Amino acid sequence: MKNVLYFLMIFALLCGGCAASKQAKSVDLHGFLGEDVYSKLQKGKEDQALMFYRNEKIDPEKYSKVLIDPVLIYTPKGASSDEVADQKHLANNFFRYLNNELKQDTTIVTEPEPGTVRYQIAITSAEESNRFLEAMSFLPPYGLGISVGKDFITGKPTGVGEITMEIKAVDALTGELLGAAVDRRVGGKKIAGIGDTWDDADNAMRYWAKRLRYVNCQNAGKT
Numbered sequence: 001m002k003n004v005l006y007f008l009m010i011f012a013l014l015c016g017g018c019a020a021s022k023q024a025k026s027v028d029l030h031g032f033l034g035e036d037v038y039s040k041l042q043k044g045k046e047d048q049a050l051m052f053y054r055n056e057k058i059d060p061e062k063y064s065k066v067l068i069d070p071v072l073i074y075t076p077k078g079a080s081s082d083e084v085a086d087q088k089h090l091a092n093n094f095f096r097y098l099n100n101e102l103k104q105d106t107t108i109v110t111e112p113e114p115g116t117v118r119y120q121i122a123i124t125s126a127e128e129s130n131r132f133l134e135a136m137s138f139l140p141p142y143g144l145g146i147s148v149g150k151d152f153i154t155g156k157p158t159g160v161g162e163i164t165m166e167i168k169a170v171d172a173l174t175g176e177l178l179g180a181a182v183d184r185r186v187g188g189k190k191i192a193g194i195g196d197t198w199d200d201a202d203n204a205m206r207y208w209a210k211r212l213r214y215v216n217c218q219n220a221g222k223t
Contacts, residue, residue: 030124060219160187161200
């Protein structure tokens with residue numbers, strides 16, 4: 001089996017690679033945002049999360065600071081200690097990516113202050129990749145065909161990982177809802193990171209952090 005897997009890895013390297021992650025075609029709601037917020041969500045546009053809400057009544061330019069709560073996780077029922085540790089590792093990484101991105105353009109505070117957006121985020125679902133199945137899906141003609149067909153129907157290629165997050169932005173002092181989103185991303189057909197089963201989820205979190213930085217700058221009139 002090791003020889004077969006080695007052959008598949010070598011073959012996959014010869015095939016090249018594609019995007020690190022991409023948006024899925026659908027997403028489930030897991031309860032973090034609550035029904036009051038869910039009722040406000042609408043289907044996102046091309047450059048937005050799958051489900052999206054923005055409070056059009058507020059002036060985003062009055063917010064010059066951000067407060068980022070620790071990222072929460074939804075641990076699967078019956079999860080092992082290793083699985084819980086993996087989930088916590090994802091949450092810690094996500095929090096770090098968010099801070100590293102947002103601090104480049106915005107003042108980050110640790111306590112509620114006037115003019116502060118408070119971001120509350122949860123990883124509600126995460127699934128590591130199956131690298132053996134992913135490598136198999138590169139093999140022509142049937143493996144690639146099956147992967148493409150599955151991708152077309154579900155938005156998720158064979159063997160890749162995935163992650164779902166829910167985020168809420170509120171006024172740090174008043175708690176007024178400024179915006180919310182629910183998004184799910186899956187791994188792309190790629191070679192980089194093929195030895196790390198959580199690489200797809202990690203790439204998605206990096207993308208979200210960069211995207212939040214862009215949106216935050218856009219709202220502040222910096223873009």
